Amino acid sequence: MSELQIPTMAELLAKGEEPEILFWVGCAGSYDERAQKITRDICKILHHVGLKFAVLGTEESCTGDPAKRAGNEFLFQMQAMANIEVLNAYNIQKIVTACPHCFNTIKNEYPGLGGNYEVIHHTQLIQQLIDEGKLRAEGGESFKGKKITFHDPCYLGRANQVYEAPRKALEVLDAQLVELKRCKSNGLCCGAGGAQMFKEPEAGLKDINIERTEEILAENPQVVAAACPFCMTMLSDGIKNFNKEQEVQVLDIAEITARANGLS
Amino acid sequence: MIAQILFFLFTAAAIVLFSINVRKIRRNILLGRDEDRSDQPAERFKTMLKVAFGQTKMTKRPVAALLHFFVYAGFVIINIEVLEIIIDGLFGTHRVFAQPLGPLYNILIGSFEILAFLVLAACVVFLIRRNVLKLRRFSGNEMTSWPKTDANYILIIEILLMSAFLKMNAADYLLQQQGYGHYIQAGAFPISQFIAVLMPQNPEYLVLIERGCWWFHIIGILAFLNYLPYSKHFHIIMAFPNTWYSKLEPKGQFGNMASVTNEVKAMLDPSYKPLPVVEGGKFGAKDVQDLTWKNLMDAYTCTECGRCTSVCPANMTGKLLSPRKIMMDTRDRLTEVGNNIDKHGKDYQDGKSLLDNYITREEIWACTTCNACTEACPVNIDPLNIIVELRRFAVMEEAQAAASVNNMFGNIENNGAPWKYAPTDRFNWANNS
Numbered sequence: 206m207s208e209l210q211i212p213t214m215a216e217l218l219a220k221g222e223e224p225e226i227l228f229w230v231g232c233a234g235s236y237d238e239r240a241q242k243i244t245r246d247i248c249k250i251l252h253h254v255g256l257k258f259a260v261l262g263t264e265e266s267c268t269g270d271p272a273k274r275a276g277n278e279f280l281f282q283m284q285a286m287a288n289i290e291v292l293n294a295y296n297i298q299k300i301v302t303a304c305p306h307c308f309n310t311i312k313n314e315y316p317g318l319g320g321n322y323e324v325i326h327h328t329q330l331i332q333q334l335i336d337e338g339k340l341r342a343e344g345g346e347s348f349k350g351k352k353i354t355f356h357d358p359c360y361l362g363r364a365n366q367v368y369e370a371p372r373k374a375l376e377v378l379d380a381q382l383v384e385l386k387r388c389k390s391n392g393l394c395c396g397a398g399g400a401q402m403f404k405e406p407e408a409g410l411k412d413i414n415i416e417r418t419e420e421i422l423a424e425n426p427q428v429v430a431a432a433c434p435f436c437m438t439m440l441s442d443g444i445k446n447f448n449k450e451q452e453v454q455v456l457d458i459a460e461i462t463a464r465a466n467g468l469s
Numbered sequence: 470m471i472a473q474i475l476f477f478l479f480t481a482a483a484i485v486l487f488s489i490n491v492r493k494i495r496r497n498i499l500l501g502r503d504e505d506r507s508d509q510p511a512e513r514f515k516t517m518l519k520v521a522f523g524q525t526k527m528t529k530r531p532v533a534a535l536l537h538f539f540v541y542a543g544f545v546i547i548n549i550e551v552l553e554i555i556i557d558g559l560f561g562t563h564r565v566f567a568q569p570l571g572p573l574y575n576i577l578i579g580s581f582e583i584l585a586f587l588v589l590a591a592c593v594v595f596l597i598r599r600n601v602l603k604l605r606r607f608s609g610n611e612m613t614s615w616p617k618t619d620a621n622y623i624l625i626i627e628i629l630l631m632s633a634f635l636k637m638n639a640a641d642y643l644l645q646q647q648g649y650g651h652y653i654q655a656g657a658f659p660i661s662q663f664i665a666v667l668m669p670q671n672p673e674y675l676v677l678i679e680r681g682c683w684w685f686h687i688i689g690i691l692a693f694l695n696y697l698p699y700s701k702h703f704h705i706i707m708a709f710p711n712t713w714y715s716k717l718e719p720k721g722q723f724g725n726m727a728s729v730t731n732e733v734k735a736m737l738d739p740s741y742k743p744l745p746v747v748e749g750g751k752f753g754a755k756d757v758q759d760l761t762w763k764n765l766m767d768a769y770t771c772t773e774c775g776r777c778t779s780v781c782p783a784n785m786t787g788k789l790l791s792p793r794k795i796m797m798d799t800r801d802r803l804t805e806v807g808n809n810i811d812k813h814g815k816d817y818q819d820g821k822s823l824l825d826n827y828i829t830r831e832e833i834w835a836c837t838t839c840n841a842c843t844e845a846c847p848v849n850i851d852p853l854n855i856i857v858e859l860r861r862f863a864v865m866e867e868a869q870a871a872a873s874v875n876n877m878f879g880n881i882e883n884n885g886a887p888w889k890y891a892p893t894d895r896f897n898w899a900n901n902s
Contacts, residue, residue, distance in 0.1 A: 262896040266885030276860030313722035364721025399838030403877035410787025
């Protein structure tokens with residue numbers, strides 16, 4: 206996309222500039238095709254509100270989250286220390302990320318290894334921008350009256366107590382918001398956390414994302430709002446499994462925001 | 470006089486035996502690795518007050534919360550009555566608090582009666598929930614015959630104790646009305662006055678019933694006290710220290726292993742001087758001694774309520790993992806290790822371990838680390854931390870993980886991403902649309 210200028214830290218440094226915020230894209234946001242769309246939508250939102258941001262580009266590397274959850278503390282700390290070295294060298298103060306796993310790791314686990322930053326999730330940024338009046342839901346697709354439900358990512362919700370920001374980001378849409386039976390602190394995992402994303406599930410009666418999708422379909426929503434690239438994969442697969450992809454869209458809150466503002 | 474001596478001997482023996490068993494549990498807990506949880510005392514006190522005293526996490530299941538509150542309030546408040554019983558028993562007095570407390574005594578005894586009745590009713594409902602309605606939460610692989618029997622024993626003992634207390638009061642009430650012997654007018658009997666209707670009027674019988682129930686009640690309590698260290702019911706004590714020592718960091722924060730930091734720093738910077746770290750010389754946990762004392766305290770605190778397992782995404786979709794089983798296995802293995810120490814000395818090795826002999830690899834790898842279990846636990850037990858410690862051992866000490874997990878490790882190490890993509894392609898998303 207030619208009109209989308211994505212500044213890197215290296216470029217800003219060369220110009221002697223500093224960003225207000227670093228956008229930590231994450232591995233899914235960088236490589237996964239579906240998540241790439243969300244990444245670009247976040248950049249569009251940042252451009253739209255005129256927030257000076259930058260990304261690390263090829264200098265970014267996995268935070269080490271899946272390694273740590275799977276028990277490989279060595280690999281995690283190697284990744285963490287290498288990333289902290291890069292972030293500190295650029296004098297990064299504030300980070301926004303689209304992945305709750307990156308968010309949790311950088312926010313909670315990097316400080317102990319020398320990486321101290323203010324870290325927010327993109328739904329928190331969107332909420333702030335709405336609160337400041339910089340973002341509204343106008344000039345784009347109308348979600349008015351649409352039935353939307355939100356799936357809480359474990360590493361945003363229970364792990365870090367962020368329940369309201371994503372909901373606030375949806376409230377401006379004037380849509381019909383319905384809560385799932387298991388929501389907020391009772392939210393049900395999509396099945397991908399703790400390195401499950403990268404392995405086959407253990408033998409059981411069904412897959413976790415199917416259990417969650419059944420609960421979602423019971424509410425009969427038109428849109429399922431996600432806020433995590435792993436949840437996005439698991440829920441999209443679940444919806445496909447029931448051949449409901451025509452009726453139910455799985456969209457990240459960044460995508461919904463971008464669409465509502467006519468940015469995508 | 471003989472009664473007083475007998476009473477003293479019973480009470481003293483019960484307390485001595487109880488202390489011996491509690492010290493054994495304390496020793497077992499301290500077999501775990503050291504971990505500093507002495508920080509933020511004010512925050513810890515607040516957590517204990519809220520979670521243990523206030524039972525705030527019970528409210529997610531309102532029916533169970535209400536019934537449990539009756540039993541809990543009954544346990545705490547009726548203990549004031551036990552104090553009176555002990556003083557009466559030791560000094561041969563009868564209702565010693567009646568005189569000094571005056572009208573307050575009537576309010577106290579009256580409220581004890583109502584509480585005793587509520588406890589009794591709650592325990593009957595609990596028995597029905599477990600044995601007639603057979604709630605799913607109370608079954609599962611780990612709920613073998615002993616855990617089920619233990620639960621029933623506790624409920625039946627509480628019903629018996631409360632019945633004896635009310636029956637004692639009923640007889641006392643009738644004797645008071647008759648102005649018989651030392652039975653002074655004291656107390657209010659909102660519940661037992663209805664039981665009194667069913668009783669004989671003969672004062673000798675009534676004294677026999679009153680004394681019989683008095684002795685049954687207090688010996689029952691002393692026996693129950695000594696049952697606690699062998700039972701899941703030990704949670705009534707452990708809930709308090711265990712919530713005091715709760716993890717105060719965000720649930721998503723897994724501790725960084727200092728021993729690993731040392732090695733990684735030494736690797737990256739040859740001039741780095743490692744800090745002294747004592748972690749038992751092993752990465753992760755294979756057996757209970759490799760876990761922290763807090764993990765082990767968690768195990769003794771668990772009352773097998775199954776809230777964790779009922780919200781576990783792995784368990785509800787039919788996987789082998791059950792967070793409750795993780796806690797019960799940890800406790801059972803620790804008890805076994807403790808018994809080995811008692812029998813064979815502290816260096817005895819029985820060739821068994823928590824991982825493999827109790828908890829299988831299939832269980833630990835089914836966890837999504839979603840924290841539903843830790844959120845659900847009414848006394849802030851952390852099964853997830855034990856699972857991660859076992860994974861750490863499997864991965865860092867044994868290099869035993871599924872091929873797909875090892876691939877993920879390899880990809881992160883070589884490409885800086887868990888998938889097999891080139892690091893040079895990391896920024897391509899900016900160009901595709």
